[in-house]
Amino acid sequence: MTHRGSRVLHVGSLSRVEGEGALHLRVKDGTVEDARLQIYEPPRFFEAFLRGRAYTEPPDITARVCGICPVAYQMSACQAIEDACGITVPPPIRNLRRLLYCGEWIESQALHIYLLHAPDFLGCDSAIGLARTHRDAVERGLRLKQTGNALLELLGGRAIHPVNVRVGGFHRAPTRSELRPLAEQLRRVADDAWETVRWVAGFDFPDAAVDADFLALAAPETYAIESGTPTVLRIDGARGGFILSSFLDHVREEQVPHSTALHSRLDGRRHLTGSLARFAISGSRLSPVALRAAREAGLGDPADGAVCRNPYRSILVRAVEVVYAIDEALRIIDAYEPPPRPYVDVPPVAGTGHGATEAPRGLLYHRYQLDGDGIVTDARPVPPTAQNQGAIEHDLLRIAQTAIVNDDAAPFPRPHGRPHLTSRGGHHARQLARRERCHDAHRRGRRPRRPVQGHRQAHGTVEGQRPARGGG
Amino acid sequence: MTAPTLAVFKLASCDGCQLTLLDCEDELLAVAGKVRIAHFLEASSQVAPGPYDLTLVEGSVTTPSDLDRVREIRAQSRFLVTIGACATAGGIQALRDFADVEEFTRTVYARPDYIDTLATSTPVSAHVDVDFELRGCPIDKGRLLEVITAFLAGRKPDVPNHSVCFQCKRRGTVCVTVAHGTPCLGPVTHAGCGAICPAYGRGCYGCFGPSGSANLPALIPLLHRDGMDDRDVARFLRTFNAAAFDKEVRS
Numbered sequence: 001m002t003h004r005g006s007r008v009l010h011v012g013s014l015s016r017v018e019g020e021g022a023l024h025l026r027v028k029d030g031t032v033e034d035a036r037l038q039i040y041e042p043p044r045f046f047e048a049f050l051r052g053r054a055y056t057e058p059p060d061i062t063a064r065v066c067g068i069c070p071v072a073y074q075m076s077a078c079q080a081i082e083d084a085c086g087i088t089v090p091p092p093i094r095n096l097r098r099l100l101y102c103g104e105w106i107e108s109q110a111l112h113i114y115l116l117h118a119p120d121f122l123g124c125d126s127a128i129g130l131a132r133t134h135r136d137a138v139e140r141g142l143r144l145k146q147t148g149n150a151l152l153e154l155l156g157g158r159a160i161h162p163v164n165v166r167v168g169g170f171h172r173a174p175t176r177s178e179l180r181p182l183a184e185q186l187r188r189v190a191d192d193a194w195e196t197v198r199w200v201a202g203f204d205f206p207d208a209a210v211d212a213d214f215l216a217l218a219a220p221e222t223y224a225i226e227s228g229t230p231t232v233l234r235i236d237g238a239r240g241g242f243i244l245s246s247f248l249d250h251v252r253e254e255q256v257p258h259s260t261a262l263h264s265r266l267d268g269r270r271h272l273t274g275s276l277a278r279f280a281i282s283g284s285r286l287s288p289v290a291l292r293a294a295r296e297a298g299l300g301d302p303a304d305g306a307v308c309r310n311p312y313r314s315i316l317v318r319a320v321e322v323v324y325a326i327d328e329a330l331r332i333i334d335a336y337e338p339p340p341r342p343y344v345d346v347p348p349v350a351g352t353g354h355g356a357t358e359a360p361r362g363l364l365y366h367r368y369q370l371d372g373d374g375i376v377t378d379a380r381p382v383p384p385t386a387q388n389q390g391a392i393e394h395d396l397l398r399i400a401q402t403a404i405v406n407d408d409a410a411p412f413p414r415p416h417g418r419p420h421l422t423s424r425g426g427h428h429a430r431q432l433a434r435r436e437r438c439h440d441a442h443r444r445g446r447r448p449r450r451p452v453q454g455h456r457q458a459h460g461t462v463e464g465q466r467p468a469r470g471g472g
Numbered sequence: 473m474t475a476p477t478l479a480v481f482k483l484a485s486c487d488g489c490q491l492t493l494l495d496c497e498d499e500l501l502a503v504a505g506k507v508r509i510a511h512f513l514e515a516s517s518q519v520a521p522g523p524y525d526l527t528l529v530e531g532s533v534t535t536p537s538d539l540d541r542v543r544e545i546r547a548q549s550r551f552l553v554t555i556g557a558c559a560t561a562g563g564i565q566a567l568r569d570f571a572d573v574e575e576f577t578r579t580v581y582a583r584p585d586y587i588d589t590l591a592t593s594t595p596v597s598a599h600v601d602v603d604f605e606l607r608g609c610p611i612d613k614g615r616l617l618e619v620i621t622a623f624l625a626g627r628k629p630d631v632p633n634h635s636v637c638f639q640c641k642r643r644g645t646v647c648v649t650v651a652h653g654t655p656c657l658g659p660v661t662h663a664g665c666g667a668i669c670p671a672y673g674r675g676c677y678g679c680f681g682p683s684g685s686a687n688l689p690a691l692i693p694l695l696h697r698d699g700m701d702d703r704d705v706a707r708f709l710r711t712f713n714a715a716a717f718d719k720e721v722r723s
Contacts, residue, residue: 015517042484042534042565043589048576049567054707060677064564064712067488067610115494115515126516128504138501146497157668159495160488160610161679164672171674255583262581342673 016116016126024258025400032404035397037389039259050379055081055348055370056167062366062381063161068111071104071152072359073366073381074165075226080366081167084353087346092339093169095332098226100155100162101357102329105225107148107159108360109275109318109325113196114141117315121203137199140192144322147189151329154182169343176336183333190326194293197319201297208399209309211235212270212391214277215251217358223282223290223324225358231281232266233307239281244354247365253386262386272391273362273384275317280307287331290324311395321360348374359384476525476624479511481545483531483538484565484593488610489556490514490530496613503617506624522548526623532558532593534565539590539599546600553619554596557609561681561713564609566593569715604629609679609712612664633684635659636676639667648675655698655708660686660720681713688720 006028014021021041026034046065050058058077063070075097082089089097114137115127124130131138149159154174156162164171213235217228230250231241242250251271253262265271279294283302286294291302297316300306308317350372356365362384369378480490494500494515510520527549533542546552557563568576573591577584596602606619606629615631622629632638636658640647648654648670656675658667662683669676682688688709695705709717 013513013519015513015519016515017513042531042538043577043580043587044484044534044563044565045568045573045576045580046564048579049564049571051579054704057707057711061564061711064486064488064609067486067491070486070488111491111494119517125518126509126512128501128509128516129518131501131504135501142497142500145495149495149497157672158610158665160491163669163674163677166674172672255581255586257583257586 016119021259023396025397027400027404030404032397032401035393035400036258037393037396039385039389046381047379050368050376053376055085055368055374055376058366058368058376058379059165059167060161060163065381065383066359067160068108069104069359069361069364070161071101071156071165072357072364074162075101075357076355076359076364076366076381077368078165078167079227079355079357080353080368081355081370082346082353083355084351084368084370085346085349086351087168087344089169089344090339092337093343094226095336096155096170096173096339099329099332099336100152100165101225102325102332103148103151103155105148105325105360106322106329107145107152109322110141110144110148110196112360113200113315113318113322114138114145118200118203121200121315140195140199144189144192144196147185147326150185151182154178166343168346169339169341171342173338173342175338179333179336183330186326186330186333190323190330193319193323193326197293197297197316197323200315200319203315205310205312208311208395210272210276210311210391211394211398212272213266214280215266215271215273215363215387216277216281217356217363218281219285221285223278223285223287223328225328227357228282230356230363232271233277233280234269244356244365245352247354247356247382248367248380251365251382251387253382259389263389264382264387265390266387270391270394271387273387275314275321275360276308276311277362278358279317279320280309283307286320286324287327289327290320293323294320348372361385362388475506475508477510477520477523478507478620479522479524479527479545479549480509480514481511481527481529481531481541482513483529483542483559483596484534485531485556485558485563487514487530489559489608490528492555492611492613492616493528496617499617503620507620523550524548525550526620527552529554529559529596530556532562532565532595533599534590534593535588536590537588542596542599551603551623552596552600553604553606553623554602555606555611555616557607557679557681557712558593559596560605560607561595561716562593564712566714567710568593570710606631607662607680607713608664612666615664632663634663635683635685636661636663636665636667636670636680639663639665640670643667643671645670648673649694649698653698655695655700655704657691657708660688660691660717677711678709678717679712681716682720686720688717688723692721 009025011023022038024036025032059074062073062077065073119126119130127138152159157164214233217224218231219228229241233239251264251266253264256263294302299308299316352369354367365382367380368376371377509516510524533539554560569592577587581587619629649656654675657678658676661676661678662680664680
């Protein structure tokens, strides 16, 4: 079919995403020329007001960048500041950090799977709508999410913006007996996590492949979460990496006019962080139970280097990561002995420190410069959102193009399963593409093949920007 | 009778307070049975136009367009509740109020001219009438449920404005200031979190903002006694509710 003339299509407010954004496509003669993900989160200026703060403050302050991944911010901040001060925390504290992080992974991935993403696959507006037809599934998701939150609440004091994290460790370490009921709860939901893998494996996934390099942390013995070395898997299969202190030499942020989140590129190329990247780079280091879950999900055998590039199928990897995080949390709890002190002293040292951890949505890097009194003189957090934006816009463009060319007749537009603002971009791109087809059909005086469904949001916020630096 | 409509809006914020609603795992589906969710972008792609019976607003006003938006939201809302430190006090991003926002913009963005921002980060109540303010960074989920329940029952929410000290006593936590000389904002901070920081061995850092009976001038000498200098005290008070604590210092 033909599409004459140039049109610009908008989704004014993306829904079921974390953060605020809009999607714009420019279509000329049936060709999608440009896809823009406009992030209009108002700027909050963390980099600016962190200057002059004490070196003990960034964990609590930067947690407030993202209410959905505060632990990630706290962990990257602690690691960067300890690095500046020349301190490495002992293994028991590191294990507790990993345990806390498992809580955030379980909570956040369950939120993403059940509340943000699954409704797309099943033709619903929300998890609440989904509960009318799939009550058991939604309740299972809420149980998993609640268990992640229970872990965060015990170790962190509360689930959102935990209070127990400090530079050097924790204010207070839990006792073995406090962890016991939590272990019971984790064992109970391990079955729910498996059921999640089977459930999402039954969804219908369109073909697609991310056209970008993968970037994730890698650790020698384990699936990297709370530390690791930045590792790159290029689209041609070449594997590389770089030392953390050179992160900003490789990942360069630039500003684009249509978004308040900075865009970044890895060595000048599009790159993607998050579940797909982690699975491709560290999949072989998953625990035996998570490896089985990956095979059962149809992701192939990570031990043989299975790579999944289909962004729709990232929901499968998230489900496997929930299985892993529960297994890992139980392993840490079983071996747990309270550290002699919940934290190590970290006297301030003038210098620069780097930290990077795997937020549920991808690699989160922090860099701080401190003066001799421990005052922050420069702060640079690089969230996964910014890193992923270029790759996602490119994918959205291709998805919209394919949908227009194929006159895609899927009964319900399927999602692009992606971190943060972008998590549901594919869904919106296909929606827009469908409107374009309907518009075209109307002009040619015949009814569209299907009524235009969805797209109930206000179409607006065109060029008048509502700016900010996006979250994690 | 049709169910009352619930709308959730976000201004400058981290998403954490609206996430608190989704964190009510045991109650979420029950709440959804009592109200009709008409606008909640984080949770639903179904968006119905106003007016709304109960509107929750997260985030502070930091851009010219949000200034317009907050008036529009007020006009569309029968009962407007602001949730969290950003919406009730300006949030952490209100630290720009004590600095030069143009310098901030230049620091973060290579092209400051692309950025449209106000010099201040202000609570929603600075611009429109607000029916109830729920404090906290983040808000407490028990209190959020209380606000929704009270609205549905047509009564005033039972959210006391006493200090964190009351909650420590109730919880049986030994006072970290008295016992360990740890600087703590508990005596001047609005209760609601459950006094978690002292229970974890650290001083309260004031994320719920000043309590109804805060006597901040009396607390400052104690902070000095426990080892804080003037700059430490200024930083301690200027975090998530900076302007609100500043006002208490001057009073």
